[in-house]
Amino acid sequence: MKTQYYTATSIDGFIADADNSLQWLFQFGETEGMSEDYPRFIAEVGALAMGSTTYEWLAQHTGFLEDPSRWEYELPTWVFSSRDLPRVDGPDIRFVRGDVAPVHAAMVEAAAGKNVWLVGGGDLVGQFADLGLLDEVILGVAPVVLGSGAPLLPRRLVTPPLELEEVAAYGRTFVTLRYSVPHPG
Amino acid sequence: MKTQYYTATSIDGFIADADNSLQWLFQFGETEGMSEDYPRFIAEVGALAMGSTTYEWLAQHTGFLEDPSRWEYELPTWVFSSRDLPRVDGPDIRFVRGDVAPVHAAMVEAAAGKNVWLVGGGDLVGQFADLGLLDEVILGVAPVVLGSGAPLLPRRLVTPPLELEEVAAYGRTFVTLRYSVPHPG
Numbered sequence: 001m002k003t004q005y006y007t008a009t010s011i012d013g014f015i016a017d018a019d020n021s022l023q024w025l026f027q028f029g030e031t032e033g034m035s036e037d038y039p040r041f042i043a044e045v046g047a048l049a050m051g052s053t054t055y056e057w058l059a060q061h062t063g064f065l066e067d068p069s070r071w072e073y074e075l076p077t078w079v080f081s082s083r084d085l086p087r088v089d090g091p092d093i094r095f096v097r098g099d100v101a102p103v104h105a106a107m108v109e110a111a112a113g114k115n116v117w118l119v120g121g122g123d124l125v126g127q128f129a130d131l132g133l134l135d136e137v138i139l140g141v142a143p144v145v146l147g148s149g150a151p152l153l154p155r156r157l158v159t160p161p162l163e164l165e166e167v168a169a170y171g172r173t174f175v176t177l178r179y180s181v182p183h184p185g
Numbered sequence: 186m187k188t189q190y191y192t193a194t195s196i197d198g199f200i201a202d203a204d205n206s207l208q209w210l211f212q213f214g215e216t217e218g219m220s221e222d223y224p225r226f227i228a229e230v231g232a233l234a235m236g237s238t239t240y241e242w243l244a245q246h247t248g249f250l251e252d253p254s255r256w257e258y259e260l261p262t263w264v265f266s267s268r269d270l271p272r273v274d275g276p277d278i279r280f281v282r283g284d285v286a287p288v289h290a291a292m293v294e295a296a297a298g299k300n301v302w303l304v305g306g307g308d309l310v311g312q313f314a315d316l317g318l319l320d321e322v323i324l325g326v327a328p329v330v331l332g333s334g335a336p337l338l339p340r341r342l343v344t345p346p347l348e349l350e351e352v353a354a355y356g357r358t359f360v361t362l363r364y365s366v367p368h369p370g
Contacts, residue, residue: 010198011198011322011324011337011338011347011362011364012198012336012337012338013195013196013197013198013199013337014198017341024343027343027344027346028346137196137330139196141362142346143346143347143348143349143364144342144343144346144347145322145337145338145340145341145342145343145347146341146343147336147338147339147340147341148339148341151197151332152196152197152198152330153196153197153330153332154332154333155330155332156202156330156331156332156333157329157330158209158212158329158330158331159212161212161213161327161328161329161358162196162328162329162330163328163357163358164328164354164356164357164358164359164360165357167352167354167360169349169352171349172348172349172350173346173348173349174349175349175352175360175362177196177326177360179196179328
């Protein structure tokens with residue numbers, strides 16, 4: 001069981017641009033890049049967590065608040081927010097706030113041996129990293145430079161460094177980098 | 186002949202940390218990572234350009250102002266600065282300011298068919314990119330997250346995207362990514 005941050009990013013470490021848009025990502029077709037990885041990845045996941053910005057982005061771009069069948073995750077999903085967010089009947093979505101540690105424990109239990117996926121954003125993932133709860137960072141690096149936007153992971157993780165576990169290139173577009181995050185004894 | 190931005194970077198796209206330090210990079214030994222690439226890279230380079238911050242960093246960390254033999258480049262080097270920087274006799278260092286286009290033309294001529302290396306920083310490279318003068322971005326990605334610092338390339342290069350030309354992993358530390366920058370007709 002691992003707690004994984006799996007996300008697309010620009011070359012320069014932004015997961016959304018300054019307008020909170022992902023159009024730079026969606027210019028690439030579904031057959032390019034990390035969508036090849038995704039089925040293999042999600043098959044090993046048992047629970048998800050995301051922040052309010054990610055939740056609201058999904059609401060706006062998938063329309064799941066109007067049609068709950070458009071919520072694409074069958075797994076239990078924890079949404080961290082200090083605000084009241086719009087809710088919908090059907091999907092297993094659990095709204096939480098505050099310390100990530102007890103939520104992580106609940107996620108691990110729900111995942112029943114499978115992995116925990118931290119969807120984003122970067123600051124939420126940083127809160128898991130601060131407590132030594134982040135095991136892997138898996139990046140689909142899109143071949144674009146954004147220059148500004150939402151940071152991948154606004155933390156300093158230098159000593160010990162991460163460990164490069166896997167590299168996979170997809171044609172001339174995406175490269176997937178998988179790093180493990182050491183937990184010093 | 187190509188104009189190349191060749192640099193080390195953190196996973197999240199910083200070329201120096203918030204203290205303008207590279208200690209996060211130097212924790213890796215010379216036998217790890219892109220130092221394997223460097224001899225092959227530099228053999229094809231005929232001219233260098235860098236900004237004042239890079240020049241001052243080199244002065245502080247190599248001591249070439251006190252001992253010119255510590256200047257490590259044998260190739261003609263253009264240093265962009267709007268300020269007067271300390272100078273030294275011996276190395277072929279040419280101080281310039283303003284528009285990068287005429288300097289680029291002079292560098293190409295001096296390189297005599299070899300490549301032009303943009304050492305950094307990011308904003309100087311961005312000025313070349315703005316004019317369509319940047320052909321390749323070659324990154325040695327160190328397995329660290331910095332969270333803040335000097336940005337890799339503070340520009341938006343999205344459409345057309347860059348093209349991934351080469352990926353090389355070095356053990357569990359560095360991965361080198363080489364991208365070409367398209368120049369739409």
